[in-house]
Amino acid sequence: MPTYPINYPTNSRLQPRNIEFTSRTLTTRFQSPFTGKTQIYRYGGQWWELNVTLAPLFQSDAEELTGFLNALTGAGDQFGTFYFPLPSKFLISSTVSITTTSTGNDFTVSSGTVQVGKFGYDSTSNRLVQFTTATSLFPKLNPSTAYSINTTSKAKMRLVNSDITYTVDEFMLTNVTIPMIEAI
Numbered sequence: 001m002p003t004y005p006i007n008y009p010t011n012s013r014l015q016p017r018n019i020e021f022t023s024r025t026l027t028t029r030f031q032s033p034f035t036g037k038t039q040i041y042r043y044g045g046q047w048w049e050l051n052v053t054l055a056p057l058f059q060s061d062a063e064e065l066t067g068f069l070n071a072l073t074g075a076g077d078q079f080g081t082f083y084f085p086l087p088s089k090f091l092i093s094s095t096v097s098i099t100t101t102s103t104g105n106d107f108t109v110s111s112g113t114v115q116v117g118k119f120g121y122d123s124t125s126n127r128l129v130q131f132t133t134a135t136s137l138f139p140k141l142n143p144s145t146a147y148s149i150n151t152t153s154k155a156k157m158r159l160v161n162s163d164i165t166y167t168v169d170e171f172m173l174t175n176v177t178i179p180m181i182e183a184i
Helices: 059-073
Strands: 016-031 038-054 081-085 096-100 107-111 119-122 127-131 146-149 154-159 166-168 174-182
Touching: 059 081, 059 154, 059 174, 119 146, 119 154
Parallel strands: none
Antiparallel strands: 016 038, 038 174, 081 154, 096 107, 096 146, 119 127, 154 174, 166 174
16 A cells, blocks of 8 residues: 555646635534525635646546555545645745734745736645735635745645546547546
């Protein structure tokens, strides 16, 4: 049995064609059945989910991907973690040192340049971080803590579940979308 996290295959044909990023925040909505008034409570949980669609694969590449995914699901959805390489176009270009404020979303910059909309990775908290403004980020990190958000392209992820659907078309090309979630 491999030691987790394992690395996503380096085969260039297994690189993403499309990536759908979804930011998740735990919220609960309560509505009175009598008055209709609504109360919303936001919890602290925030994370990223990705749906990665690959270009159509030849059989040999599909077999390599299937082996990788089965190694993850064989460990159980929650345990089979892996490092997924984000394409460089999504990443910050240099390390940014920040200190979060009491909200955990806002920060001050100690060094580096913030690139709004770009992603970085904090290896201390194992979090994929996006700079949403010049002074705010997603997800919320521990308040009043110093972080070094770096340019590594490897986000620690796991499969959302073990149900991966492969579609084989008339030309014997395999199409697949991999749903993954941050391993936090």
